[in-house]
Amino acid sequence: MQEYYKEDLAFIHDVGFNDYALKSAPGILEILAQHNIREGLIVDLGCGSGLSAQEFTKAGYHVLGIDISEPMIKIARARVPNAEFRIGSLFQVDIPPCNAVTSIGECLNYLFDPQSNCQTPINLFQRIYSALTPGGVCIFDIAEPGQVTQGITKGFTEGQDWVVLVEKEENPEQNLLKRRIITFRQVGEHYRRDDEIHYQRLYKATDIADELHRVGFQVEILRSYGEYSLPKAHAALIASKPKSDASC
Known part of the structure; x- marks a missing residue:
């Protein structure tokens, strides 16, 4: 799963x-x-x-x-x-x-x-x-x-030991929102990357x-x-x- x-x-x-x-x-x-x-x-x-x-x-x-x-x-x-x-x-x-x-x-x-x-x-x-x-x-x-009014939006937020990048795309015909989320979190001296894709029905x-x-x-x-x-x-x-x- x-x-x-x-x-x-x-x-x-x-x-x-x-x-x-x-x-x-x-x-x-x-x-x-x-x-x-x-x-x-x-x-x-x-x-x-x-x-x-x-x-x-x-x-x-x-x-x-x-x-x-x-x-x-x-x-x-x-x-x-x-x-x-x-x-x-x-x-x-x-x-x-x-x-x-x-x-x-x-x-x-x-x-x-x-x-x-x-x-x-x-x-x-x-x-x-x-x-x-x-x-x-x-x-x-x-x-x-209406979460995304045109095309694909991209943005990022950062904290003391982390960064998250989010890409959002809305399909108005299916009322679906796709979020691609990339995280970077500091673990010791290095940053660890992870990716998730979330779908929402609007x-x-x-x-x-x-x-x-x-x-x-x-x-x-x-x-x-x-x-x-x-x-x-x-x-x-x-x-x-x-x-x-x-x-x-």
């Missing part, structure tokens, strides 16, 4: 690209409070290195984090020892009864396994709906078409909202988590499970 977010990319993502998770956390906690969810279990799908889980546990929630990357889970377990973390695909893992489900950082877009390679993740939404307690909420964000927020409605959720589309504005062509969806089946 192809590996994603291997050791070096997991490290670089954790130390160099942690703003998204940390800056979105206050807004997510505010959304939970607005839905009167102030305690209980949050299942964090695509939990990465545990940055969101860290903020949720600080606020008094129990957290179960799921991620397909073993190196990411290793970092998360060290960061948040009082949370539970499991290695697995968010499209396959059993979701236990919980008060909230989160998925921060366009995790639902990634085509890391065959179950994710469908037109819309409706099966996942059905499983989340079944797991949520009445009045529970699912909070997640997606990447929409979804329109309104189409995802329609699928959530079909499952039974009440849905709100946002362009920010509180004061933290999402990047261009991204949307957050707040899917609430009615407090009683009669309200569906």
Whole structure:
């Protein structure tokens, strides 16, 4: 099976690209409070290195984090020892009864396994709906078409002992985004190179909202988590499970 977010990319993502998770956390906690969810279990799908889980546990929630990357889970377990973390695909893992489900950082877009390679993740939404307690909420964000408006874009970011180069190309006919990622990380006196290619299916927020409605959720589309504005062509969806089946 192809590996994603291997050791070096997991490290670089954790130390160099942690703003998204940390800056979105206050807004997510505010959304939970607005839905009167102030305690209980949050299942964090695509939990990465545990940055969101860290903020949720600080606020008094129990957290179960799921991620397909073993190196990411290793970092998360060290960061948040009082949370539970499991290695697995968010499209396959059993979701236990919980008060909230989160998925921060366009995790639902990634085509890391065959179950994710469908037109819309409706099966996942059905499983989340079944797991949520009445009045529970699912909070997640997606990447929409328009990530790359023309041709191929290239860029790089560097830290104290690492460099990452990213090449992005969008196929508008198939709504696919291809990311080629090259990392260089210093190990001793030398730099170690690694390469990964990630594919994402790009979804329109309104189409995802329609699928959530079909499952039974009440849905709100946002362009920010509180004061933290999402990047261009991204949307957050707040899917609430009615407090009683009669309200569906």
